[in-house]
Amino acid sequence: MAKVIVVTSGKGGVGKTTTSASFATGLALQGHKVAVLDFDVGLRNLDLIMGCERRVVYDFVNVINQEATLKQALIKDKHCDNLYILPASQTRDKDALTVEGVERVIDELKESFDYIVCDSPAGIEKGAIMALYFADEALVVTNPEVSSVRDSDRILGMLSAKSRRAEKGESPVKEHLLVTRYSPKRAKNGEMLSVADVQEILNVPLLGVIPESEVVLQASNAGAPAIHQNGSDVSEAYGDAIARFLGEERPMRFTTEKPGLLQRLFGG
Amino acid sequence: MSKIAATASDTPAFDLKGSTFPMLILYLYSTDLSAIEQQVQARMLSAPDLFSYDPVVLDMSKLGNQQETPDYAAIRTILHSHKLVLVGVANAGEEHAEAAQKVGLGLFNGGVLTKPRVAEPAPVEEAPQPPAEPVAISRVARIITSPVRTGQQIYAKGGDLIVLAPVSAGAEVLADGNIHVYASLRGRALAGARGDESARIFIRSMEAELISIAGSYKAINEELSREMHGKAVQAYLVDEQLRIEVMA
Numbered sequence: 001m002a003k004v005i006v007v008t009s010g011k012g013g014v015g016k017t018t019t020s021a022s023f024a025t026g027l028a029l030q031g032h033k034v035a036v037l038d039f040d041v042g043l044r045n046l047d048l049i050m051g052c053e054r055r056v057v058y059d060f061v062n063v064i065n066q067e068a069t070l071k072q073a074l075i076k077d078k079h080c081d082n083l084y085i086l087p088a089s090q091t092r093d094k095d096a097l098t099v100e101g102v103e104r105v106i107d108e109l110k111e112s113f114d115y116i117v118c119d120s121p122a123g124i125e126k127g128a129i130m131a132l133y134f135a136d137e138a139l140v141v142t143n144p145e146v147s148s149v150r151d152s153d154r155i156l157g158m159l160s161a162k163s164r165r166a167e168k169g170e171s172p173v174k175e176h177l178l179v180t181r182y183s184p185k186r187a188k189n190g191e192m193l194s195v196a197d198v199q200e201i202l203n204v205p206l207l208g209v210i211p212e213s214e215v216v217l218q219a220s221n222a223g224a225p226a227i228h229q230n231g232s233d234v235s236e237a238y239g240d241a242i243a244r245f246l247g248e249e250r251p252m253r254f255t256t257e258k259p260g261l262l263q264r265l266f267g268g
Numbered sequence: 269m270s271k272i273a274a275t276a277s278d279t280p281a282f283d284l285k286g287s288t289f290p291m292l293i294l295y296l297y298s299t300d301l302s303a304i305e306q307q308v309q310a311r312m313l314s315a316p317d318l319f320s321y322d323p324v325v326l327d328m329s330k331l332g333n334q335q336e337t338p339d340y341a342a343i344r345t346i347l348h349s350h351k352l353v354l355v356g357v358a359n360a361g362e363e364h365a366e367a368a369q370k371v372g373l374g375l376f377n378g379g380v381l382t383k384p385r386v387a388e389p390a391p392v393e394e395a396p397q398p399p400a401e402p403v404a405i406s407r408v409a410r411i412i413t414s415p416v417r418t419g420q421q422i423y424a425k426g427g428d429l430i431v432l433a434p435v436s437a438g439a440e441v442l443a444d445g446n447i448h449v450y451a452s453l454r455g456r457a458l459a460g461a462r463g464d465e466s467a468r469i470f471i472r473s474m475e476a477e478l479i480s481i482a483g484s485y486k487a488i489n490e491e492l493s494r495e496m497h498g499k500a501v502q503a504y505l506v507d508e509q510l511r512i513e514v515m516a
Contacts, residue, residue, distance in 0.1 A: 124419075150418055153436045157417030172414075201454075203415050203434055 002110035006135035006173075010151030014143045016182035020119035020215055021049045022227035022234075023139065026242035028083035029227075029243035032114040033073065037105075038088035039131035048085040051078060051223025064101030066172050070108050077257035081229060084113075089218075094127040106134050126156060133164050134174040137174040140204060145195040148199050151175075154247055156204065176207035178241060183212045184257045187230030195255050206245050208241030209232060288408055292324040292426070293358065294347075299338040305346045312350045319351040322426075325376055326368075331360035344371070351411045375410070403426050409445075416441060416455070423461070437477060446470070451500075459503075469503040470515075479503050484510045 007020040007102075018038075024036035038046035041061060045055040045257040052075045058068035063086070077083035086105075089096065109116050120131035132138065138159050142152040159173045160166055167175070179195050199206055213234045219226040227238045233254055240250045298304065324347060326340075344354040356366065356374030363431050365375055410424035412431045418438035424431065429443035432450050439455035441447055445467055447459045452473040460467030460482035467481050474496045484505060486492070496514055503512045 150436075150438060153418040154438070156415070157420045157436075157439075160417070161420070174329060201434075201436070 002113055003048050003115050003138045004106060004110075005138045005139060006103050006120055006132040007117060007141060008120040008128060008132055008155050009122065009141040009145070009152075010124060010128075010155040011148045014141050014148050015142050015216070016122070017119055018020060018220065018226060019139060019141050019180065019210075019238075020046060020117050022238040023224035023242060023245075024115070024117040024137060024144070025077070025225045025227050026238055027115050027117075027246075028077070028080040030246065031082070033082045033112065034080075034115045034117060035084045035086060035109050035113045036117040036119060037109075037131075038119050039097065039127050040119065041088045041127060042090065042093045042179045044088040044090040046119050047127070048223060049073070049218045049220050049225060050085050052085055052087070053223070054105045054164065056087045059089040060105070061092045061096040063105055064080065064096065064098065068138070070105060072131060091243060093115060094121070094125065094130070097127060097130040099130070099133065102130050103134065107124045121179065124154060128155070129158065129162055132159055132173070135159070135163055135173050136165070137176065139178050139207065140177050140202070141178050141180055142198055142202065144179055144187060144195070144198055146193065149193065149198055153202060156202065163263050175204045176245065177202055177204040178210065180210040181212045182209050182254065184255060188257065195252075206252070207244055209238055209252060209254050210241070212239045269450055277478070289323070291355075292322055292352070293327050294352075295327045295329070296338065299336055301339060301342050301346070304343060308346055308350055308390050312497075321351050321353050323355040324352045325359045326354060326360065326373075327359055328357055328364050331364075337364055340371045340373060343371075410443075412441075417453075429459075449486070457503075458485075460505075465505050465508070467504075470499050471503075473498050474501040474512075479512060481509065481510055483504050484508055486510050486512065 006062050007023065009016050020036055024034045028034045038044060038061065040046070047056055050142045055075050058073035059075070062068040063070050063073045074084040074086055077085060106116060118131045118135065121127040140152050140156060142148050156175060159175065163173050164172065177199065179198055182195065183192060187193045193210055195206065211233045213232065215234045216226050217230045219229055226232070226234045229235045233257065238256050240253060243250050274415045279383060287482055295472045304505050314427045320445055326343065338413050340354070347354050354373065354375050357368040358376035360368060360375065368375065378467065384418060408426070409428040410427070412422055415433040416422055416431060416435040416439040418436045421440045421442070423442035426444050428445035428448070429441055430448045430450070431441060435441055435455045435457070437454040440458070441449070441455070442461045442462065444462045447457050447469045449457065449471045452475050453471045454475045454477070456478040457471070457476060458480040459469045463482050465482040469479055469481065475498065476488050481503060482505060492512070496512065500515045501512055502515055503510060505511070
């Protein structure tokens with residue numbers, strides 16, 4: 001049974017698209033068939049992060065308006081065989097997304113994919129609601145900072161009130177917390193909220209902690225999801241989160257400061 | 269025999285179960301229809317959207333049996349035009365009860381209903397009138413088990429609200445009765461939303477932005493917050509002044 005996962009946050013710039021790209025890639029690397037959908041109609045970033053912007057011919061809105069088939073619009077990822085991208089349209093706005101249209105696309109994707117990852121736009125308006133409406137599970141991406149936490153809380157409220165599962169009275173959307181751009185050192189100095197603070201306020205099971213890293217920026221400029229940066233903290237952290245998502249138990253990493261060189265040498 | 273067996277094997281068409289619902293009580297002091305109509309209208313003017321076809325029970329205990337039998341059908345029509353649905357009568361004498369049954373109303377007897385508690389909808393009251401129709405609230409609690417998130421509003425109409433999960437900053441919980449929060453309250457809590465001054469608020473971990481009872485409120489400033497942050501508190505009204513105290 002295919003699962004629809006929304007990557008959402010309320011606030012912009014916290015790492016939704018980075019997470020969508022790496023999470024979808026990670027699931028695909030585990031052998032699952034994955035489609036990743038860009039709901040940010042009018043802005044279109046996912047294709048850049050995935051490095052397929054030059055291959056966009058048809059987009060999500062074309063499929064909704066039946067100007068193209070899903071097969072024509074889906075772009076095969078250049079790194080993984082079982083990963084496909086459905087890019088957003090850059091020339092339309094969010095009103096192009098209709099419940100019936102999105103439902104048709106998602107239902108068709110469910111026939112041939114294991115996971116459908118929906119990259120939500122920021123905000124709590126139509127685009128964000130459409131992205132979360134059909135979700136079975138939600139990845140709530142939050143930065144350790146009060147306004148991000150507040151907005152995530154708002155979006156969690158939307159998930160429990162405005163999703164299709166909520167409207168139909170089915171079991172609620174399964175929520176996962178992903179704390180991104182985390183710096184243990186700055187949290188320790190009180191410049192950031194700690195993971196524990198964020199978790200206490202949001203009261204959602206923690207799926208993973210992604211450390212703040214230059215790798216993310218390098219990866220997006222290079223057009224390859226950060227998870228491909230083998231050996232980097234970010235890649236490892238996403239790998240952990242995906243393993244936990246698939247049911248594996250892994251200890252939480254990157255929540256405490258790395259020991260310095262001298263500490264490592266002298267076992268301090 | 270075979271007939272019974274056949275019926276028993278069919279899928280059941282209904283279930284009959286006992287339950288309790290919050291219900292408004294309208295205490296009748298007079299059977300004068302025009303007086304009732306006028307005063308109901310005056311009362312509703314101050315809060316036209318207060319009701320949405322809520323069931324209401326007519327309590328006859330203040331009327332005495334000597335008065336003539338009220339015209340139930342006419343009262344039902346008056347109430348219905350103000351979005352209240354007359355479902356039955358309570359504490360009616362024999363004659364009154366019989367008349368009520370004839371027009372298809374239910375009978376609530378045995379004094380199981382609560383005492384009158386006047387809910388004043390707004391401070392804008394006209395000149396003192398003979399007590400018209402005090403609206404009593406019988407309290408049935410609404411229980412919330414999942415977190416109340418930023419931007420969400422939960423209202424326990426006609427009763428208490430019990431919240432077993434955190435109430436986020438920017439969220440709002442309201443009740444006509446008491447509010448209990450057995451977790452952190454970081455948003456706003458407004459008890460006695462329809463004017464009940466005896467309502468109280470109980471909080472396991474006080475981190476609220478605002479507390480209000482029957483319209484008297486306190487924004488939680490820094491000083492208050494430092495004193496009570498994270499503590500178990502209760503809030504209640506003393507002479508219309510809101511008092512918040514830490515519970516031992």
